[in-house]
Amino acid sequence: MKSSLISKVFGYILLISISIVIIFPVFYTLSTALKTNADSQTFPPKLFNFDVTSENLRYLATNEDFYAAVRVSFLVAIFTTLLVVFAATPLAYSLSRMNYPGKKLIVLLVTLIQVTPAIVLLVPLFALVTKFGLYDKIITQVLILSALILPFATWILVAFVKSIPYELEEAAFVDGASRLQVIWHIIRPLLAPGIMTVAIFTLIGAWNEFLVPVIMSESNAKPVTVLITIFITEKNIDYGLLAAACSFLFLPVLLFTIFAKRFIVGGLLAGSVKG
Amino acid sequence: MIKSEIRPVRRYSRSSGLAVMFSLPGLLLLISVVLAPLITGFYYSVTNSSLISSEPTRFVGLENYRNEVFTQTFSDALRVSLLITFFSIVTQLGTGYVIAKVLARSMRGTSFFVSVIMLPMLLTPVAIGMMWSLMLNPDIGVVKWLQSFVGLDVNFLATPSTALGAIIFLEWWGHLPFVVLVLMAGILNLPKEIIESASIDGANWWQLNLRVIIPMLAPVIAVIVIIRSVNAFRMFDTIFVLTGGGPGSATVNLPFLAYKAAFTYFDTSRASAIAVAIVVIVMPVYFIFSKMTKV
Numbered sequence: 001m002k003s004s005l006i007s008k009v010f011g012y013i014l015l016i017s018i019s020i021v022i023i024f025p026v027f028y029t030l031s032t033a034l035k036t037n038a039d040s041q042t043f044p045p046k047l048f049n050f051d052v053t054s055e056n057l058r059y060l061a062t063n064e065d066f067y068a069a070v071r072v073s074f075l076v077a078i079f080t081t082l083l084v085v086f087a088a089t090p091l092a093y094s095l096s097r098m099n100y101p102g103k104k105l106i107v108l109l110v111t112l113i114q115v116t117p118a119i120v121l122l123v124p125l126f127a128l129v130t131k132f133g134l135y136d137k138i139i140t141q142v143l144i145l146s147a148l149i150l151p152f153a154t155w156i157l158v159a160f161v162k163s164i165p166y167e168l169e170e171a172a173f174v175d176g177a178s179r180l181q182v183i184w185h186i187i188r189p190l191l192a193p194g195i196m197t198v199a200i201f202t203l204i205g206a207w208n209e210f211l212v213p214v215i216m217s218e219s220n221a222k223p224v225t226v227l228i229t230i231f232i233t234e235k236n237i238d239y240g241l242l243a244a245a246c247s248f249l250f251l252p253v254l255l256f257t258i259f260a261k262r263f264i265v266g267g268l269l270a271g272s273v274k275g
Numbered sequence: 276m277i278k279s280e281i282r283p284v285r286r287y288s289r290s291s292g293l294a295v296m297f298s299l300p301g302l303l304l305l306i307s308v309v310l311a312p313l314i315t316g317f318y319y320s321v322t323n324s325s326l327i328s329s330e331p332t333r334f335v336g337l338e339n340y341r342n343e344v345f346t347q348t349f350s351d352a353l354r355v356s357l358l359i360t361f362f363s364i365v366t367q368l369g370t371g372y373v374i375a376k377v378l379a380r381s382m383r384g385t386s387f388f389v390s391v392i393m394l395p396m397l398l399t400p401v402a403i404g405m406m407w408s409l410m411l412n413p414d415i416g417v418v419k420w421l422q423s424f425v426g427l428d429v430n431f432l433a434t435p436s437t438a439l440g441a442i443i444f445l446e447w448w449g450h451l452p453f454v455v456l457v458l459m460a461g462i463l464n465l466p467k468e469i470i471e472s473a474s475i476d477g478a479n480w481w482q483l484n485l486r487v488i489i490p491m492l493a494p495v496i497a498v499i500v501i502i503r504s505v506n507a508f509r510m511f512d513t514i515f516v517l518t519g520g521g522p523g524s525a526t527v528n529l530p531f532l533a534y535k536a537a538f539t540y541f542d543t544s545r546a547s548a549i550a551v552a553i554v555v556i557v558m559p560v561y562f563i564f565s566k567m568t569k570v
Binding site for chain 2: 008011012014015018019021022023025026028029032041042043044045047083086087088090091093094095098099100101102103105106107108109110111112113114115116117118119120121122123124125126127128143144146147148150154155179180204207208210211214215225228229231237239242243245246249250253254256257258261264265268269
Protein backbone atom coordinates (compact mmCIF):
# COMPACT_ATOMS: atom_id res chain seq x y z
CA MET A 1 0.00 0.00 0.00
CA LYS A 2 1.64 3.12 -1.24
CA SER A 3 -0.69 5.60 0.48
CA SER A 4 -0.05 4.05 3.87
CA LEU A 5 3.70 4.44 3.38
CA ILE A 6 3.27 8.12 2.53
CA SER A 7 1.09 8.72 5.56
CA LYS A 8 3.59 6.85 7.73
CA VAL A 9 6.39 9.11 6.49
CA PHE A 10 4.20 12.14 7.06
CA GLY A 11 3.40 10.86 10.55
CA TYR A 12 7.05 10.49 11.51
CA ILE A 13 7.93 13.91 10.09
CA LEU A 14 5.14 15.42 12.20
CA LEU A 15 6.16 13.59 15.38
CA ILE A 16 9.82 14.47 14.92
CA SER A 17 9.11 18.16 14.32
CA ILE A 18 6.83 18.46 17.33
CA SER A 19 9.46 16.66 19.41
CA ILE A 20 12.05 19.23 18.34
CA VAL A 21 9.72 22.08 19.35
CA ILE A 22 9.25 20.40 22.73
CA ILE A 23 12.82 19.32 23.40
CA PHE A 24 14.63 22.42 22.20
CA PRO A 25 13.89 24.64 25.25
CA VAL A 26 14.86 21.75 27.54
CA PHE A 27 18.07 21.14 25.60
CA TYR A 28 18.82 24.87 25.64
CA THR A 29 18.35 24.96 29.42
CA LEU A 30 20.53 21.94 30.12
CA SER A 31 23.28 23.09 27.71
CA THR A 32 23.33 26.68 28.99
CA ALA A 33 23.81 25.28 32.49
CA LEU A 34 27.08 23.77 31.25
CA LYS A 35 28.38 26.88 29.49
CA THR A 36 30.76 29.52 30.74
CA ASN A 37 29.27 32.94 31.21
CA ALA A 38 31.08 34.16 28.10
CA ASP A 39 29.86 31.29 25.94
CA SER A 40 26.24 31.72 27.00
CA GLN A 41 26.21 35.36 25.94
CA THR A 42 27.76 35.22 22.49
CA PHE A 43 25.88 35.87 19.30
CA PRO A 44 25.26 33.83 17.22
CA PRO A 45 24.58 31.44 20.12
CA LYS A 46 26.85 28.43 20.56
CA LEU A 47 24.46 25.49 20.55
CA PHE A 48 26.94 22.63 20.42
CA ASN A 49 30.47 23.99 20.10
CA PHE A 50 30.94 25.39 23.58
CA ASP A 51 33.43 24.46 26.30
CA VAL A 52 31.71 22.33 28.91
CA THR A 53 32.16 23.71 32.40
CA SER A 54 30.77 22.78 35.80
CA GLU A 55 31.29 26.25 37.29
CA ASN A 56 27.55 27.03 37.44
CA LEU A 57 26.72 23.74 39.07
CA ARG A 58 29.57 24.14 41.53
CA TYR A 59 28.47 27.66 42.39
CA LEU A 60 24.92 26.50 43.11
CA ALA A 61 26.10 23.48 45.08
CA THR A 62 28.00 25.73 47.46
CA ASN A 63 25.42 28.51 47.63
CA GLU A 64 23.57 28.76 50.93
CA ASP A 65 20.51 30.54 49.51
CA PHE A 66 20.09 27.80 46.94
CA TYR A 67 20.41 25.13 49.61
CA ALA A 68 17.75 26.80 51.72
CA ALA A 69 15.43 27.07 48.73
CA VAL A 70 15.94 23.42 47.77
CA ARG A 71 15.10 22.42 51.33
CA VAL A 72 11.86 24.44 51.19
CA SER A 73 10.93 22.98 47.78
CA PHE A 74 11.45 19.44 49.04
CA LEU A 75 9.59 19.94 52.32
CA VAL A 76 6.63 21.67 50.65
CA ALA A 77 6.37 18.99 47.94
CA ILE A 78 6.60 16.08 50.37
CA PHE A 79 4.27 17.39 53.05
CA THR A 80 1.72 18.62 50.49
CA THR A 81 1.70 15.17 48.93
CA LEU A 82 1.20 13.49 52.30
CA LEU A 83 -1.59 15.86 53.26
CA VAL A 84 -3.37 15.58 49.90
CA VAL A 85 -3.28 11.77 49.98
CA PHE A 86 -4.38 11.77 53.61
CA ALA A 87 -7.30 14.12 52.93
CA ALA A 88 -8.36 13.13 49.41
CA THR A 89 -8.43 9.34 49.74
CA PRO A 90 -11.07 9.07 52.50
CA LEU A 91 -12.90 12.06 51.04
CA ALA A 92 -13.15 10.39 47.63
CA TYR A 93 -14.38 7.17 49.21
CA SER A 94 -17.01 8.97 51.25
CA LEU A 95 -18.18 10.99 48.23
CA SER A 96 -18.64 7.95 46.03
CA ARG A 97 -19.90 5.40 48.55
CA MET A 98 -21.65 7.23 51.41
CA ASN A 99 -24.42 9.73 51.95
CA TYR A 100 -24.13 12.25 54.75
CA PRO A 101 -24.99 15.82 55.68
CA GLY A 102 -22.46 18.34 54.34
CA LYS A 103 -21.68 16.31 51.23
CA LYS A 104 -23.29 18.95 49.02
CA LEU A 105 -21.17 21.70 50.58
CA ILE A 106 -17.99 19.69 49.98
CA VAL A 107 -18.85 19.08 46.34
CA LEU A 108 -19.68 22.77 45.94
CA LEU A 109 -16.38 23.94 47.44
CA VAL A 110 -14.32 21.37 45.56
CA THR A 111 -15.89 22.36 42.24
CA LEU A 112 -15.53 26.03 43.06
CA ILE A 113 -11.75 25.84 43.57
CA GLN A 114 -11.44 23.84 40.42
CA VAL A 115 -12.93 26.59 38.26
CA THR A 116 -11.69 29.65 40.16
CA PRO A 117 -8.23 31.12 39.53
CA ALA A 118 -6.17 30.66 42.71
CA ILE A 119 -5.42 34.39 42.90
CA VAL A 120 -9.07 34.98 43.90
CA LEU A 121 -8.43 33.06 47.12
CA LEU A 122 -4.87 34.27 47.60
CA VAL A 123 -5.76 37.97 47.81
CA PRO A 124 -7.90 37.63 50.97
CA LEU A 125 -5.78 34.70 52.22
CA PHE A 126 -2.73 36.94 52.25
CA ALA A 127 -4.49 39.34 54.59
CA LEU A 128 -5.66 36.46 56.82
CA VAL A 129 -2.23 34.79 56.81
CA THR A 130 -0.40 37.96 57.85
CA LYS A 131 -3.04 38.62 60.52
CA PHE A 132 -2.49 35.18 62.08
CA GLY A 133 1.30 35.37 61.86
CA LEU A 134 1.53 32.58 59.28
CA TYR A 135 3.34 34.57 56.61
CA ASP A 136 6.63 33.17 55.25
CA LYS A 137 6.09 29.71 56.79
CA ILE A 138 6.38 26.35 55.07
CA ILE A 139 3.23 25.05 56.77
CA THR A 140 1.18 27.88 55.20
CA GLN A 141 2.24 26.89 51.69
CA VAL A 142 1.54 23.23 52.45
CA LEU A 143 -2.01 23.94 53.66
CA ILE A 144 -2.90 26.28 50.80
CA LEU A 145 -1.40 24.09 48.09
CA SER A 146 -3.09 21.00 49.50
CA ALA A 147 -6.47 22.68 49.32
CA LEU A 148 -5.80 23.88 45.76
CA ILE A 149 -4.73 20.41 44.59
CA LEU A 150 -7.46 18.61 46.57
CA PRO A 151 -10.20 18.85 43.87
CA PHE A 152 -8.07 17.28 41.15
CA ALA A 153 -6.87 14.54 43.52
CA THR A 154 -10.39 13.88 44.75
CA TRP A 155 -11.93 13.50 41.28
CA ILE A 156 -9.17 11.13 40.20
CA LEU A 157 -9.71 8.98 43.29
CA VAL A 158 -13.51 9.11 42.90
CA ALA A 159 -13.03 7.68 39.40
CA PHE A 160 -10.82 4.94 40.82
CA VAL A 161 -13.25 4.10 43.67
CA LYS A 162 -16.14 3.91 41.22
CA SER A 163 -14.22 1.46 39.06
CA ILE A 164 -14.16 -0.98 42.02
CA PRO A 165 -17.35 -3.08 41.82
CA TYR A 166 -19.57 -2.51 44.84
CA GLU A 167 -20.42 -6.23 44.85
CA LEU A 168 -16.92 -6.87 46.15
CA GLU A 169 -17.64 -4.84 49.27
CA GLU A 170 -21.10 -6.36 49.65
CA ALA A 171 -19.73 -9.86 49.59
CA ALA A 172 -17.40 -8.96 52.42
CA PHE A 173 -20.23 -7.33 54.39
CA VAL A 174 -22.28 -10.51 54.00
CA ASP A 175 -19.35 -12.45 55.39
CA GLY A 176 -19.53 -10.26 58.45
CA ALA A 177 -16.70 -7.80 57.81
CA SER A 178 -17.03 -4.29 59.21
CA ARG A 179 -16.86 -1.25 56.96
CA LEU A 180 -13.38 -0.37 58.16
CA GLN A 181 -12.16 -3.92 57.55
CA VAL A 182 -13.61 -3.81 54.04
CA ILE A 183 -11.91 -0.51 53.35
CA TRP A 184 -8.57 -1.64 54.72
CA HIS A 185 -8.46 -5.12 53.19
CA ILE A 186 -10.34 -4.65 49.92
CA ILE A 187 -10.48 -1.00 48.90
CA ARG A 188 -7.00 0.07 49.98
CA PRO A 189 -5.05 -2.42 47.85
CA LEU A 190 -7.30 -1.85 44.83
CA LEU A 191 -6.96 1.89 45.23
CA ALA A 192 -3.16 1.79 45.42
CA PRO A 193 -2.55 2.74 41.76
CA GLY A 194 -4.97 5.66 42.14
CA ILE A 195 -3.20 6.87 45.26
CA MET A 196 0.14 6.53 43.48
CA THR A 197 -1.17 8.64 40.59
CA VAL A 198 -2.42 11.34 42.93
CA ALA A 199 0.87 11.33 44.84
CA ILE A 200 2.91 11.80 41.64
CA PHE A 201 0.73 14.62 40.34
CA THR A 202 0.80 16.35 43.71
CA LEU A 203 4.57 16.02 44.05
CA ILE A 204 5.12 17.54 40.61
CA GLY A 205 2.45 20.19 41.08
CA ALA A 206 3.81 21.33 44.45
CA TRP A 207 7.41 21.23 43.18
CA ASN A 208 6.47 23.43 40.20
CA GLU A 209 4.26 25.85 42.12
CA PHE A 210 5.09 29.53 41.80
CA LEU A 211 2.06 31.70 42.54
CA VAL A 212 1.43 30.52 46.11
CA PRO A 213 5.05 30.85 47.34
CA VAL A 214 5.68 34.12 45.50
CA ILE A 215 2.82 35.60 47.52
CA MET A 216 3.24 33.68 50.77
CA SER A 217 7.01 33.72 51.29
CA GLU A 218 9.74 36.27 51.73
CA SER A 219 12.99 34.81 53.04
CA ASN A 220 12.49 31.75 55.25
CA ALA A 221 10.11 29.80 53.04
CA LYS A 222 11.29 30.73 49.56
CA PRO A 223 11.35 27.67 47.23
CA VAL A 224 13.55 27.26 44.13
CA THR A 225 10.79 28.46 41.77
CA VAL A 226 10.76 31.82 43.50
CA LEU A 227 14.53 31.97 44.02
CA ILE A 228 15.25 31.68 40.28
CA THR A 229 13.39 34.91 39.56
CA ILE A 230 16.15 36.87 41.32
CA PHE A 231 18.65 35.79 38.69
CA ILE A 232 16.76 37.82 36.14
CA THR A 233 15.43 40.84 38.03
CA GLU A 234 18.93 41.95 38.97
CA LYS A 235 20.69 44.21 36.48
CA ASN A 236 22.69 41.64 34.62
CA ILE A 237 21.18 38.27 34.00
CA ASP A 238 23.36 35.35 34.96
CA TYR A 239 22.40 32.98 32.15
CA GLY A 240 24.40 30.02 33.39
CA LEU A 241 23.21 30.12 37.00
CA LEU A 242 19.61 30.60 35.92
CA ALA A 243 19.83 27.68 33.52
CA ALA A 244 21.51 25.50 36.13
CA ALA A 245 18.77 26.22 38.66
CA CYS A 246 16.08 25.56 36.02
CA SER A 247 17.77 22.28 35.09
CA PHE A 248 17.63 21.34 38.75
CA LEU A 249 13.88 22.00 38.73
CA PHE A 250 13.44 19.86 35.61
CA LEU A 251 15.36 16.91 37.03
CA PRO A 252 12.64 15.19 39.12
CA VAL A 253 10.15 15.73 36.32
CA LEU A 254 12.43 14.07 33.77
CA LEU A 255 12.87 11.13 36.17
CA PHE A 256 9.12 10.80 36.67
CA THR A 257 8.55 10.84 32.92
CA ILE A 258 10.86 7.88 32.59
CA PHE A 259 9.73 5.85 35.57
CA ALA A 260 6.09 6.78 36.16
CA LYS A 261 4.65 7.48 32.71
CA ARG A 262 1.91 4.87 33.19
CA PHE A 263 0.53 6.63 36.28
CA ILE A 264 0.69 10.07 34.73
CA VAL A 265 -1.20 9.13 31.56
CA GLY A 266 -3.69 7.04 33.54
CA GLY A 267 -4.34 9.82 36.04
CA LEU A 268 -4.82 12.40 33.34
CA LEU A 269 -7.46 10.30 31.66
CA ALA A 270 -9.17 9.33 34.93
CA GLY A 271 -9.35 12.99 35.90
CA SER A 272 -10.84 14.18 32.63
CA VAL A 273 -12.75 11.54 30.71
CA LYS A 274 -14.18 9.52 33.54
CA GLY A 275 -17.82 8.47 33.04
CA MET B 276 -32.21 -10.81 46.02
CA ILE B 277 -30.28 -10.40 49.24
CA LYS B 278 -27.99 -7.96 47.52
CA SER B 279 -30.69 -5.43 46.76
CA GLU B 280 -31.95 -5.57 50.34
CA ILE B 281 -28.56 -4.99 51.87
CA ARG B 282 -27.28 -2.27 49.60
CA PRO B 283 -29.42 0.70 50.76
CA VAL B 284 -28.98 -0.18 54.43
CA ARG B 285 -25.20 -0.44 54.21
CA ARG B 286 -24.84 2.49 51.95
CA TYR B 287 -26.80 5.21 53.63
CA SER B 288 -27.21 4.55 57.31
CA ARG B 289 -24.94 3.41 60.13
CA SER B 290 -22.03 4.91 58.29
CA SER B 291 -22.59 8.60 58.88
CA GLY B 292 -20.16 8.73 61.81
CA LEU B 293 -17.52 7.18 59.62
CA ALA B 294 -18.47 9.49 56.74
CA VAL B 295 -17.88 12.53 58.91
CA MET B 296 -14.50 11.15 59.96
CA PHE B 297 -13.60 10.46 56.35
CA SER B 298 -14.54 13.85 55.01
CA LEU B 299 -13.32 15.92 57.95
CA PRO B 300 -9.68 16.54 56.89
CA GLY B 301 -10.78 17.61 53.42
CA LEU B 302 -13.64 19.69 54.74
CA LEU B 303 -11.39 21.54 57.22
CA LEU B 304 -8.92 22.35 54.44
CA LEU B 305 -11.71 23.57 52.20
CA ILE B 306 -13.27 25.73 54.89
CA SER B 307 -10.01 27.39 55.92
CA VAL B 308 -8.49 27.86 52.45
CA VAL B 309 -11.62 28.33 50.32
CA LEU B 310 -14.71 29.31 52.26
CA ALA B 311 -13.05 31.66 54.77
CA PRO B 312 -11.13 33.69 52.16
CA LEU B 313 -14.14 33.84 49.85
CA ILE B 314 -16.25 35.35 52.60
CA THR B 315 -13.55 37.73 53.84
CA GLY B 316 -12.71 38.62 50.23
CA PHE B 317 -16.29 39.66 49.65
CA TYR B 318 -16.22 41.64 52.90
CA TYR B 319 -12.95 43.41 51.89
CA SER B 320 -14.42 44.27 48.50
CA VAL B 321 -17.10 46.49 50.06
CA THR B 322 -14.79 48.16 52.58
CA ASN B 323 -11.75 50.42 52.33
CA SER B 324 -9.32 48.02 54.02
CA SER B 325 -5.80 48.24 52.73
CA LEU B 326 -2.55 46.72 53.90
CA ILE B 327 -0.66 49.98 53.94
CA SER B 328 -3.12 52.61 55.13
CA SER B 329 -3.93 53.04 58.80
CA GLU B 330 -7.40 54.48 58.23
CA PRO B 331 -10.17 52.78 60.22
CA THR B 332 -12.02 50.24 58.08
CA ARG B 333 -15.43 51.38 56.93
CA PHE B 334 -18.14 50.26 54.55
CA VAL B 335 -17.80 51.88 51.13
CA GLY B 336 -20.50 50.04 49.17
CA LEU B 337 -19.71 49.53 45.53
CA GLU B 338 -16.93 52.12 45.35
CA ASN B 339 -14.18 49.52 44.80
CA TYR B 340 -16.20 47.95 42.02
CA ARG B 341 -16.66 51.35 40.37
CA ASN B 342 -12.92 52.02 40.62
CA GLU B 343 -11.63 48.61 39.58
CA VAL B 344 -14.23 46.51 37.81
CA PHE B 345 -16.28 48.85 35.66
CA THR B 346 -13.18 50.30 34.05
CA GLN B 347 -11.27 50.12 30.80
CA THR B 348 -8.34 48.43 32.56
CA PHE B 349 -10.55 45.60 33.76
CA SER B 350 -12.22 45.01 30.41
CA ASP B 351 -8.80 45.08 28.71
CA ALA B 352 -7.58 42.39 31.12
CA LEU B 353 -10.74 40.36 30.53
CA ARG B 354 -10.11 40.68 26.80
CA VAL B 355 -6.51 39.44 27.22
CA SER B 356 -7.74 36.49 29.32
CA LEU B 357 -10.32 35.56 26.69
CA LEU B 358 -7.86 35.95 23.79
CA ILE B 359 -5.29 33.69 25.49
CA THR B 360 -7.98 31.14 26.30
CA PHE B 361 -9.57 31.15 22.85
CA PHE B 362 -6.43 31.07 20.70
CA SER B 363 -4.50 28.60 22.83
CA ILE B 364 -7.41 26.14 22.82
CA VAL B 365 -8.15 26.47 19.10
CA THR B 366 -4.50 25.91 18.17
CA GLN B 367 -4.19 23.04 20.66
CA LEU B 368 -7.26 21.29 19.30
CA GLY B 369 -6.04 21.72 15.71
CA THR B 370 -2.47 20.53 16.22
CA GLY B 371 -3.45 18.12 19.01
CA TYR B 372 -5.94 16.33 16.77
CA VAL B 373 -3.41 15.73 14.01
CA ILE B 374 -0.76 14.52 16.47
CA ALA B 375 -3.25 12.32 18.33
CA LYS B 376 -4.39 10.74 15.06
CA VAL B 377 -0.79 9.86 14.20
CA LEU B 378 -0.05 8.52 17.70
CA ALA B 379 -3.27 6.48 17.73
CA ARG B 380 -1.99 4.47 14.77
CA SER B 381 0.58 2.97 17.17
CA MET B 382 3.50 2.98 14.77
CA ARG B 383 6.94 1.87 15.90
CA GLY B 384 8.32 4.35 18.44
CA THR B 385 4.94 5.76 19.48
CA SER B 386 5.66 5.12 23.14
CA PHE B 387 8.87 7.16 22.93
CA PHE B 388 7.07 10.07 21.25
CA VAL B 389 4.33 9.95 23.89
CA SER B 390 7.01 10.40 26.57
CA VAL B 391 8.49 13.38 24.75
CA ILE B 392 5.13 14.99 24.10
CA MET B 393 4.19 14.57 27.77
CA LEU B 394 7.12 16.69 28.98
CA PRO B 395 5.82 20.28 28.71
CA MET B 396 2.88 19.54 30.99
CA LEU B 397 5.23 18.41 33.76
CA LEU B 398 8.09 20.90 33.46
CA THR B 399 8.09 23.87 35.84
CA PRO B 400 6.16 26.63 34.02
CA VAL B 401 8.05 29.47 35.67
CA ALA B 402 11.41 27.95 34.68
CA ILE B 403 10.20 27.45 31.11
CA GLY B 404 9.04 31.06 31.04
CA MET B 405 12.46 32.24 32.25
CA MET B 406 14.31 30.22 29.64
CA TRP B 407 12.06 31.56 26.92
CA SER B 408 12.80 35.09 28.05
CA LEU B 409 16.50 34.28 27.50
CA MET B 410 15.76 32.74 24.11
CA LEU B 411 13.69 35.76 23.11
CA ASN B 412 16.40 38.22 24.19
CA PRO B 413 16.46 40.88 21.43
CA ASP B 414 20.30 41.10 21.37
CA ILE B 415 21.67 37.61 21.78
CA GLY B 416 18.65 35.26 21.95
CA VAL B 417 18.36 32.03 20.00
CA VAL B 418 15.12 33.23 18.43
CA LYS B 419 16.85 36.26 16.93
CA TRP B 420 19.47 33.93 15.48
CA LEU B 421 16.81 31.58 14.03
CA GLN B 422 15.02 34.56 12.52
CA SER B 423 18.16 35.57 10.65
CA PHE B 424 17.82 32.43 8.49
CA VAL B 425 14.46 33.55 7.15
CA GLY B 426 15.35 37.24 7.03
CA LEU B 427 13.08 38.29 9.85
CA ASP B 428 13.90 40.61 12.71
CA VAL B 429 11.05 40.83 15.18
CA ASN B 430 11.50 41.57 18.87
CA PHE B 431 8.49 39.56 20.00
CA LEU B 432 8.22 41.01 23.49
CA ALA B 433 8.40 44.62 22.33
CA THR B 434 5.05 45.05 20.59
CA PRO B 435 1.62 44.30 22.12
CA SER B 436 0.32 41.82 19.55
CA THR B 437 3.52 39.76 19.26
CA ALA B 438 3.98 39.74 23.06
CA LEU B 439 0.46 38.35 23.40
CA GLY B 440 1.31 35.89 20.63
CA ALA B 441 4.37 34.73 22.59
CA ILE B 442 2.21 34.21 25.70
CA ILE B 443 -0.35 32.24 23.67
CA PHE B 444 2.46 30.17 22.15
CA LEU B 445 3.76 29.22 25.59
CA GLU B 446 0.26 28.36 26.79
CA TRP B 447 -0.12 26.19 23.67
CA TRP B 448 3.26 24.58 24.28
CA GLY B 449 2.70 23.89 27.97
CA HIS B 450 -0.71 22.25 27.71
CA LEU B 451 -0.54 20.54 24.33
CA PRO B 452 0.27 17.20 26.06
CA PHE B 453 -3.03 17.19 27.90
CA VAL B 454 -4.99 17.79 24.70
CA VAL B 455 -3.00 15.19 22.74
CA LEU B 456 -3.26 12.47 25.39
CA VAL B 457 -6.99 12.93 26.00
CA LEU B 458 -7.76 13.10 22.26
CA MET B 459 -5.62 10.03 21.66
CA ALA B 460 -7.53 8.06 24.31
CA GLY B 461 -10.78 9.28 22.75
CA ILE B 462 -9.73 8.18 19.28
CA LEU B 463 -8.59 4.77 20.53
CA ASN B 464 -11.98 4.25 22.20
CA LEU B 465 -14.00 4.93 19.03
CA PRO B 466 -15.87 1.97 17.54
CA LYS B 467 -13.69 0.76 14.68
CA GLU B 468 -16.61 -0.72 12.70
CA ILE B 469 -18.23 2.65 12.02
CA ILE B 470 -15.00 4.16 10.71
CA GLU B 471 -14.28 1.10 8.60
CA SER B 472 -17.75 0.96 7.09
CA ALA B 473 -17.59 4.68 6.29
CA SER B 474 -14.33 4.23 4.42
CA ILE B 475 -15.67 1.15 2.62
CA ASP B 476 -18.66 3.29 1.57
CA GLY B 477 -16.17 5.55 -0.15
CA ALA B 478 -15.73 8.41 2.32
CA ASN B 479 -12.49 10.29 1.58
CA TRP B 480 -10.02 11.47 4.21
CA TRP B 481 -11.74 14.82 4.82
CA GLN B 482 -15.21 13.30 5.03
CA LEU B 483 -13.97 10.57 7.34
CA ASN B 484 -12.45 13.09 9.76
CA LEU B 485 -14.97 15.93 9.61
CA ARG B 486 -18.20 13.94 9.27
CA VAL B 487 -17.44 10.74 11.16
CA ILE B 488 -14.57 10.90 13.62
CA ILE B 489 -14.79 14.45 14.95
CA PRO B 490 -18.57 14.28 15.60
CA MET B 491 -18.04 11.06 17.54
CA LEU B 492 -15.31 12.79 19.56
CA ALA B 493 -17.61 15.70 20.49
CA PRO B 494 -18.02 14.71 24.17
CA VAL B 495 -14.25 14.32 24.58
CA ILE B 496 -13.62 17.65 22.86
CA ALA B 497 -16.19 19.30 25.14
CA VAL B 498 -14.36 18.03 28.22
CA ILE B 499 -11.04 19.29 26.83
CA VAL B 500 -12.45 22.72 26.04
CA ILE B 501 -13.91 23.13 29.53
CA ILE B 502 -10.84 21.94 31.44
CA ARG B 503 -8.48 23.92 29.21
CA SER B 504 -10.59 27.09 29.46
CA VAL B 505 -10.40 26.99 33.22
CA ASN B 506 -6.62 26.61 33.12
CA ALA B 507 -5.87 29.08 30.34
CA PHE B 508 -8.08 31.66 32.02
CA ARG B 509 -6.02 31.47 35.21
CA MET B 510 -2.62 31.63 33.48
CA PHE B 511 -0.12 33.53 35.64
CA ASP B 512 3.45 32.22 35.94
CA THR B 513 4.44 32.72 32.32
CA ILE B 514 3.09 36.25 32.17
CA PHE B 515 4.85 37.09 35.42
CA VAL B 516 8.31 36.09 34.17
CA LEU B 517 8.07 36.59 30.41
CA THR B 518 6.39 39.96 29.95
CA GLY B 519 5.47 41.22 33.42
CA GLY B 520 2.20 42.26 31.80
CA GLY B 521 3.94 44.42 29.22
CA PRO B 522 4.56 46.08 26.90
CA GLY B 523 2.33 48.65 28.58
CA SER B 524 -0.49 46.47 29.82
CA ALA B 525 -0.85 44.42 26.64
CA THR B 526 -0.48 41.06 28.38
CA VAL B 527 -2.15 41.81 31.72
CA ASN B 528 -4.87 39.19 32.18
CA LEU B 529 -7.39 39.09 35.02
CA PRO B 530 -5.34 37.07 37.53
CA PHE B 531 -2.32 39.30 36.88
CA LEU B 532 -4.46 42.42 37.31
CA ALA B 533 -5.70 41.12 40.67
CA TYR B 534 -2.13 40.23 41.65
CA LYS B 535 -0.84 43.70 40.82
CA ALA B 536 -3.64 45.42 42.73
CA ALA B 537 -3.01 43.25 45.78
CA PHE B 538 0.77 42.94 45.84
CA THR B 539 2.16 45.91 43.95
CA TYR B 540 -0.23 48.52 45.27
CA PHE B 541 -1.21 46.56 48.43
CA ASP B 542 -4.81 47.62 48.02
CA THR B 543 -6.63 44.62 49.46
CA SER B 544 -10.11 45.98 49.01
CA ARG B 545 -9.69 46.92 45.35
CA ALA B 546 -7.97 43.61 44.60
CA SER B 547 -10.82 41.83 46.37
CA ALA B 548 -13.34 43.59 44.14
CA ILE B 549 -11.45 42.24 41.12
CA ALA B 550 -11.38 38.79 42.72
CA VAL B 551 -15.13 38.79 43.35
CA ALA B 552 -15.72 39.91 39.75
CA ILE B 553 -13.57 36.99 38.53
CA VAL B 554 -15.71 34.57 40.57
CA VAL B 555 -18.83 36.00 38.92
CA ILE B 556 -17.25 35.63 35.47
CA VAL B 557 -16.32 31.96 35.99
CA MET B 558 -19.75 31.06 37.45
CA PRO B 559 -21.16 29.65 34.17
CA VAL B 560 -18.17 27.30 34.00
CA TYR B 561 -18.86 26.32 37.60
CA PHE B 562 -22.35 25.17 36.66
CA ILE B 563 -21.06 23.21 33.66
CA PHE B 564 -18.43 21.61 35.88
CA SER B 565 -20.89 20.59 38.58
CA LYS B 566 -23.02 18.90 35.89
CA MET B 567 -19.94 17.06 34.64
CA THR B 568 -18.70 15.85 38.02
CA LYS B 569 -21.79 14.21 39.53
CA VAL B 570 -20.79 11.93 42.40
